[in-house]
Amino acid sequence: MTLIQIVAAAALSAQPQPSVVMHSHAAQWVEVQGNSLFRFEAMAKNTLDIPLSGIDIGVVYANDESALEVLEPSELYSDVSAIKIGASTVALRLTIFQTIPAKSSVRVRWEIPSSQALLESSIKPRAFVSHLLGYRFASSPLSIMDELLKSDLAADEWSIMESLGRVSLGRSLFEARENWQPTTTALERMTVLFEPTIPLAPEQALVFKWVVRIIALGVMGGEQALEVLTELESRSDLSNLDEGFQVLRLARLTNTVYESPLAFSFPTPTANIRDLLQYAMELCTQEFKEEPEDMPAAVGGANLGLLEKSDPKPSMKGVGFGLLIGFCLGVIGILLWNSRRKVGKQEHEH
Helix, strand or coil: CCHHHHHHHHHHHHCCCCCEEEEEEEEEEEEECCEEEEEEEEEEEECCCCCEEEEEEEEEEECCHHHHCCCCHHHHCCCCCCEEECCCEEEEEEEEEEEECCCEEEEEEEEEECCHHHHHCCCCCCEEEEEEEEEEECCCCHHHHHHHHHHCCHHHHHHHHHHCCCCCCCCCHHHHHHHCCCCHHHHHHHHHHHCCCCCCCCCHHHHHHHHHHHHHHHHHCCHHHHHHHHHHHCCHHHHHHHHHHHHHHHHHHCCCCCCCHHHHCCCCCCCCHHHHHHHHHHHHHCCCCCCCCCCCCCCCCCCCCEECCCCCCCCCHHHCHHHHCCHHHHHHHHHHHHCCCCCEECEECC
16 A cells, blocks of 8 residues: 555545435336325435434435536525425435434435426436435434534534424424433533533534533423523633634524534524523523424425525525624634535435
């Protein structure tokens, strides 16, 4: 093996490896009992030590492969609608609810009936590409949460936030609280990170861990979780996390929820880590409804939204002026972070 080959192999091994891998086999229109259905089939491999209850996938098809080469996947799946018909591509965002045991592979299938717009479209699935957007845990991922955050893969981060009820098309906060029960063991494992003094310039990875834990304590709810959050509020070293928190907030300006899920997991006006604590304490005291009136329809359900054509990227007017404060300070950090966080392209067969 030459020196170049050794260096290349070392670089490849240093790349974060996906926790869930999807090998796509088919994306096609089929006739079933006289009805046209779009069918997607794949093999999903779960390398984690805990079972999954489903996976979230993006599929883009076109008349030829050249139309797929210039895509920015994250923008295709950022709309509320689950189907997006563009000038040369059709993008579908799907959730496949299927149990995938720990350390195992399962063949998955997803089907939807055709709509008039899809039938009339000149774009057919002669070439396609799929992307793993995230996956869903059957139980709390607390035991592997830090390992997933360390991977720096957007799908891993999305899956943690989905388990906490923090993504718009994921589980409800009611379901999240049912999974994240505030047991003594869970609270001890959550709060051990809070014991050391926060460094003056903490690494971004440490900021992430603090943010996720604060949100998780709010979702857990209960007197014990509220007591922990209240004690954190009195710490003088909390402000050491604020610079890293600004980098996280500013990711809303350049990323989508599928690239930086954590950046979209708290309200826009949350300006610093103390604001996040206040928000988590409010969550702690709330009682979540099992089926809130404003809960969005499940992706893959019967009432899929449909865009007849590609829409421009959503306006940033709603992000608020507050996100612009400190932009120059955070822009270098964001560029470095974004260069590593992309929606994962999956292997597929025609």
